[in-house]
Amino acid sequence: MNYEWELHAVVPHGRGERLAAAARKAGARGGTILVGRGEHSSPVLRFLELTEYEKDVLVVLVSAADLDRVWDALKAEAGGDGKKSKGILYAQPSGRTQMEADNGHELITVIVNRGYAEDIMDRARKAGAKGGTILHARGTGKPEDEKFFGVAIVPEKEEVLILADTDNSAAIQEAILALPCLTTPGIGIMYTTRVSRFAQLGR
Amino acid sequence: MNLLKTLRETALAVLPVCAIVCILAFTIAPLETALIGEFLFGSSLVITGLSFFLNGAELGIIPAGSYLGAALTRSRKILLILGSGFVIGFFITIAEPDLHILGSQVQEISEGITANSLILSISLGIAVFLLLALARVVFHISFRFLIIAGYAAVFAAASRITPEFVAVAFDSGGATTGPMTVPFIIALGIGVSAVREDKSALEDSFGFTGIASIGPILAVALLGLLRAPQKAALAAETALSVAVETPGFFAELLHRIPETAAHVFLALAPIACIILLFQIFFMKLPPKQTRKIAFGFFYAWLGLVFFFTGTETAFVPAGRAIGSILGASESSWILIPLGCLLGAIVVCAEPAIWVLTEQVEEISAGNIRKPVLLTALALGVAAAVGLSMFRILEGFSIWLLLLPFYGTALGLTFVTPRLFTAIAFDSGGVASGPMASTFILSLAIGAASSSGGNPGTDGFGVIALIAATPLVTIQLLGILYQRSEDRVLAAGQKSKEALR
Numbered sequence: 001m002n003y004e005w006e007l008h009a010v011v012p013h014g015r016g017e018r019l020a021a022a023a024r025k026a027g028a029r030g031g032t033i034l035v036g037r038g039e040h041s042s043p044v045l046r047f048l049e050l051t052e053y054e055k056d057v058l059v060v061l062v063s064a065a066d067l068d069r070v071w072d073a074l075k076a077e078a079g080g081d082g083k084k085s086k087g088i089l090y091a092q093p094s095g096r097t098q099m100e101a102d103n104g105h106e107l108i109t110v111i112v113n114r115g116y117a118e119d120i121m122d123r124a125r126k127a128g129a130k131g132g133t134i135l136h137a138r139g140t141g142k143p144e145d146e147k148f149f150g151v152a153i154v155p156e157k158e159e160v161l162i163l164a165d166t167d168n169s170a171a172i173q174e175a176i177l178a179l180p181c182l183t184t185p186g187i188g189i190m191y192t193t194r195v196s197r198f199a200q201l202g203r
Numbered sequence: 204m205n206l207l208k209t210l211r212e213t214a215l216a217v218l219p220v221c222a223i224v225c226i227l228a229f230t231i232a233p234l235e236t237a238l239i240g241e242f243l244f245g246s247s248l249v250i251t252g253l254s255f256f257l258n259g260a261e262l263g264i265i266p267a268g269s270y271l272g273a274a275l276t277r278s279r280k281i282l283l284i285l286g287s288g289f290v291i292g293f294f295i296t297i298a299e300p301d302l303h304i305l306g307s308q309v310q311e312i313s314e315g316i317t318a319n320s321l322i323l324s325i326s327l328g329i330a331v332f333l334l335l336a337l338a339r340v341v342f343h344i345s346f347r348f349l350i351i352a353g354y355a356a357v358f359a360a361a362s363r364i365t366p367e368f369v370a371v372a373f374d375s376g377g378a379t380t381g382p383m384t385v386p387f388i389i390a391l392g393i394g395v396s397a398v399r400e401d402k403s404a405l406e407d408s409f410g411f412t413g414i415a416s417i418g419p420i421l422a423v424a425l426l427g428l429l430r431a432p433q434k435a436a437l438a439a440e441t442a443l444s445v446a447v448e449t450p451g452f453f454a455e456l457l458h459r460i461p462e463t464a465a466h467v468f469l470a471l472a473p474i475a476c477i478i479l480l481f482q483i484f485f486m487k488l489p490p491k492q493t494r495k496i497a498f499g500f501f502y503a504w505l506g507l508v509f510f511f512t513g514t515e516t517a518f519v520p521a522g523r524a525i526g527s528i529l530g531a532s533e534s535s536w537i538l539i540p541l542g543c544l545l546g547a548i549v550v551c552a553e554p555a556i557w558v559l560t561e562q563v564e565e566i567s568a569g570n571i572r573k574p575v576l577l578t579a580l581a582l583g584v585a586a587a588v589g590l591s592m593f594r595i596l597e598g599f600s601i602w603l604l605l606l607p608f609y610g611t612a613l614g615l616t617f618v619t620p621r622l623f624t625a626i627a628f629d630s631g632g633v634a635s636g637p638m639a640s641t642f643i644l645s646l647a648i649g650a651a652s653s654s655g656g657n658p659g660t661d662g663f664g665v666i667a668l669i670a671a672t673p674l675v676t677i678q679l680l681g682i683l684y685q686r687s688e689d690r691v692l693a694a695g696q697k698s699k700e701a702l703r
Binding site: 049050053114118119122138148150154155 | 205208258270276341488489495565
């Protein structure tokens with residue numbers, strides 16, 4: 001079976017399991033839930049540093065035939081479009097899939113050493129990003145890495161996912177690159193991928 | 204928003220205690236209405252304080268500790284790692300206000316031991332054992348070996364000193380691993396292991412607090428060997444007489460808040476200084492992180508001030524009143540089931556327990572859920588408090604309880620999955636926190652003094668047991684986990700074979 005699409009649903013922590021169950025019911029073979037964190041956009045909370053909250057990122061691979069059904073099931077489970085956003089849902093083509101009509105979004109992925117994600121989110125928000133998700137990750141030990149009493153030491157990393165409008169994606173990327181704390185060589189990488197479908201989730 | 208979420212969670216943890224106290228107050232242990240009002244007001248302070256503290260710990264103390272731990276391992280300088288362990292252990296302990304109170308109490312009951320020598324030896328004890336905890340991870344020494352060797356030394360020393368001094372020794376283990384130092388030590392361990400790429404990194408994330416809390420017990424026991432105390436007066440009795448006279452609730456509150464604020468500040472200051480030094484010379488965190496950590500420390504401070512004010516003004520008097528009424532009544536046996544119930548509920552309101560269970564859930568990627576761990580802990584503490592109440596009424600030696608529990612706990616380390624052994628010994632030190640040493644201890648002292656027991660040694664018994672029982676229950680939980688995991692894996696294997 002070919003899986004042509006990769007669906008990502010970003011929802012508040014604890015709701016990933018229910019979405020995964022809905023996706024399975026609609027034909028998906030399985031799903032993976034990553035735990036990430038996000039920030040509220042309220043300026044007062046941001047000043048008080050009380051913005052952090054946990055999110056679930058559900059990753060589901062589906063075939064082209066199942067895409068619509070799983071997509072609708074996920075939207076229905078999360079409550080469909082509404083006034084208050086409860087998360088986002090987007091699809092990216094995996095492999096050699098023909099692109100659907102571009103809907104005007106891009107996914108910016110930044111992978112940096114641990115600690116820099118908040119500065120990146122801060123700067124991106126100033127440049128027009130509406131939000132973002134931070135995932136905790138670990139680098140892989142390269143063979144040339146030094147060992148310490150027989151154990152390879154690997155860097156802790158953070159992966160920042162920002163879904164941006166194609167219009168201001170470039171501005172956001174420039175703003176991130178301009179961060180003074182990211183000038184050290186080898187501190188991280190950034191790339192963008194195209195997003196073919198996008199929906200706000202919420203009740 | 205996170206603060207509201209934790210507010211709801213902590214309210215759910217504290218309200219059952221309030222409910223039980225109110226039920227008791229209107230039925231078998233009638234309290235004055237004013238006392239009930241004060242208790243409820245204090246409980247609201249506890250709830251607010253706890254949620255601010257948890258947010259602060261998550262924002263400041265935990266990230267700072269784990270950045271520091273990661274920076275240490277990454278440096279690959281063995282002397283820096285071990286040296287930092289020693290220095291951190293020493294300075295975060297020596298400023299702990301509880302330790303100074305303990306020091307002055309011990310000075311009163313024993314000739315030849317000054318408060319300063321006690322404080323110094325306890326701080327050295329933590330310093331040496333935190334160093335050992337770090338050395339263990341670096342040199343791949345087994346956790347079981349270190350724990351068994353440590354407790355063997357403790358019991359060898361403790362068997363040769365007077366019972367009152369055994370009390371002080373085990374009590375100091377609980378007093379020094381308080382809600383300020385524990386999150387930091389937990390995070391340090393997680394950080395040290397987070398940058399390693401090997402299989403045992405996960406199980407090495409925990410266990411630092413467990414090892415560190417052996418330090419003070421051994422240090423005090425050794426001190427007792429050197430200079431045996433002559434006069435066996437009661438440390439707890441002095442505490443009893445202090446709290447009786449109250450000049451009106453709100454005047455007391457106004458007087459207490461600045462004092463608590465200064466205490467908590469003094470205890471947090473060395474941690475903040477250590478982080479600041481590392482930030483300048485090693486970690487060099489980006490601006491936003493630094494700001495977050497600073498705010499986190501402020502919230503943790505604020506939360507602990509509320510929390511301690513609440514427990515001191517509400518939980519201590521209420522606990523003591525209920526304990527003495529029930530201890531004097533004819534149906535004093537009710538203290539045993541009641542102790543079990545209160546123990547199980549109170550441990551859920553212990554600040555450091557929240558931090559520990561949260562970190563366990565996070566590090567195990569949600570595999571070991573908070574409620575499961577809390578249940579095991581609650582069962583352990585319930586047994587501890589119930590047995591202590593039984594002991595207060597019957598008056599037998601604490602060794603009859605301590606030895607079986609520690610023996611079982613050390614024996615279980617051979618069959619328990621290593622991660623759970625580490626978590627178990629961590630929770631042992633963590634369970635005997637401020638809620639236990641205010642509410643439960645007051646209940647026990649109240650019960651002991653009105654039923655004709657010895658408040659000093661009986662009060663201690665509670666704390667020492669609360670630190671011992673989770674070692675057993677959490678390891679048992681680990682064995683259960685292992686079994687069900689094996690079953691799931693076996694089932695998976697079977698279905699795979701069937702597909703072929």
